Amino acid sequence: MRRYLEPGPIALVSSAWRGETNIMTMGCHTVMEFTPALLGCMISAGNHSFELIRNSGECVINLPTTALTDEVVGIGNTTGGAVEKFERFGLTAEKARAVKAPLIRECHAAFECRLHDDALVERYNFFIFEMVKAEVAPQPKHPETLHYTGDGAFMVSGKIISRRARFRPEML
Amino acid sequence: MRRYLEPGPIALVSSAWRGETNIMTMGCHTVMEFTPALLGCMISAGNHSFELIRNSGECVINLPTTALTDEVVGIGNTTGGAVEKFERFGLTAEKARAVKAPLIRECHAAFECRLHDDALVERYNFFIFEMVKAEVAPQPKHPETLHYTGDGAFMVSGKIISRRARFRPEML
Numbered sequence: 001m002r003r004y005l006e007p008g009p010i011a012l013v014s015s016a017w018r019g020e021t022n023i024m025t026m027g028c029h030t031v032m033e034f035t036p037a038l039l040g041c042m043i044s045a046g047n048h049s050f051e052l053i054r055n056s057g058e059c060v061i062n063l064p065t066t067a068l069t070d071e072v073v074g075i076g077n078t079t080g081g082a083v084e085k086f087e088r089f090g091l092t093a094e095k096a097r098a099v100k101a102p103l104i105r106e107c108h109a110a111f112e113c114r115l116h117d118d119a120l121v122e123r124y125n126f127f128i129f130e131m132v133k134a135e136v137a138p139q140p141k142h143p144e145t146l147h148y149t150g151d152g153a154f155m156v157s158g159k160i161i162s163r164r165a166r167f168r169p170e171m172l
Numbered sequence: 173m174r175r176y177l178e179p180g181p182i183a184l185v186s187s188a189w190r191g192e193t194n195i196m197t198m199g200c201h202t203v204m205e206f207t208p209a210l211l212g213c214m215i216s217a218g219n220h221s222f223e224l225i226r227n228s229g230e231c232v233i234n235l236p237t238t239a240l241t242d243e244v245v246g247i248g249n250t251t252g253g254a255v256e257k258f259e260r261f262g263l264t265a266e267k268a269r270a271v272k273a274p275l276i277r278e279c280h281a282a283f284e285c286r287l288h289d290d291a292l293v294e295r296y297n298f299f300i301f302e303m304v305k306a307e308v309a310p311q312p313k314h315p316e317t318l319h320y321t322g323d324g325a326f327m328v329s330g331k332i333i334s335r336r337a338r339f340r341p342e343m344l
Contacts, residue, residue: 006199007319007327008180027178030202032214032296040212040298042204066333073335077343119291124204126212128296142327147179147319152336152344155179155314155329161238163245164324171249172324 001131004063004109005039006031007157009145010072012062013043014093015052016101021093023085023104024049025076027148029061037131038116044125048080053127057115058099061129062107066144066156071106098133108143109136173303176235176281177211178203179329181317182244184234185215186265187224188273193265195257195276196221197248199320201233209303210288216297220252225299229287230271233301234279238316238328243278270305280315281308 005011011026028042039061043050053059064072071089078085086093086102093102096112103110113129120126137143147155164172177183183198200214211233215222225231236244243261250257258265258274265274268284275282285301292298309315319327336344 003322006180007321008178028202028204030200030212030214032200032298038296040202042202069333069335070338073338077338077340117295123289124210124300126204142321144330147329149179149314149332150175150344151334152339153332153334156331156333157319158316158328158330160321160325160327161241162323162325163241166242166245166249167324168249172322 001037001111002031008147009063010148012064012104013049013059014062014101014104015049015059017052017056021086021102022049022052022080023075025072032128039129039131041127042125043127058101059113060096060101060103061111061113062104063109064107066146068106069146072146173209173283174203180319181235182320184236184276185221186232186234186273186276187221189224189228193258193274194221194224194252195247197244204300211301211303213299214297215299230273231285232268232273232275233283233285234276235281236279238318240278241318244318
């Protein structure tokens with residue numbers, strides 16, 4: 001989770017409630033704890049997904065790569081109230097292992113999440129999830145992720161540099 | 173704030189309390205609201221900076237570029253209890269405009285922050301700040317930022333792609 005989500009990529013959040021599924025594009029999230037694996041996320045109450053996630057207490061946080069740039073933009077600019085997003089954007093809903101929300105097969109990684117703490121949901125639309133299962137594609141090791149910089153533009157992930165030798169072991 | 177912090181870069185957090193200053197490296201943060209500009213951040217209680225920020229209710233969130241990679245790693249692997257970090261890492265403390273914590277002159281941008289909500293500080297070491305002033309260098313337009321991927325490695329920010337024409341105006 002840390003390796004893929006701490007660098008701040010755009011995610012696709014899939015959810016399900018009473019037979020309905022949806023996908024939203026999410027740019028604001030942060031790792032909050034490593035053990036248990038907690039992730040804090042902004043899911044605005046204006047999103048159709050908000051109610052599905054609030055009611056089910058579950059979602060899957062999927063990691064798209066640049067291969068899905070058009071889908072990321074399209075999903076972020078349509079509403080699940082009017083559009084069945086898996087069908088509209090040609091994505092495959094796959095059964096998750098620990099939650100009822102579906103994974104998105106075309107994404108590089110999928111983190112199955114259960115609501116851990118809703119203390120800030122009303123005030124800030126801020127959900128704290130526990131990541132309960134992770135599926136990650138074995139290749140490529142460093143997928144090209146999208147990082148939103150506002151105004152319709154994305155920064156694409158660049159080269160990897162290591163400074164491992166300069167870290168204290170307990171800081172790795 | 174959104175343009176620089178939403179993509180998930182490593183930040184340097186500077187703080188001051190009763191004549192003492194400190195700097196810490198921070199990788200976990202998220203934009204929480206645009207108006208007012210709210211930012212949620214993990215500042216572990218094990219950090220020397222925690223007490224300075226808790227007591228003063230202020231900090232500056234500075235944006236380093238790859239020019240400061242060694243400083244970012246060094247600051248993250250030393251403790252302010254033993255080291256005066258501005259001096260040790262050759263950084264310049266500059267007077268901020270709205271808070272007592274100093275800016276770091278060598279960084280690309282500095283966001284002066286005041287504690288907005290401490291509801292999750294005890295449970296998760298999660299601070300919600302309001303950004304009250306921003307100083308951003310005019311050039312370069314897209315600085316090379318560092319994004320931590322765990323295990324001593326960083327992803328460096330890559331190329332910028334725009335999909336502005338495909339956004340609904342209210343989503344920009």
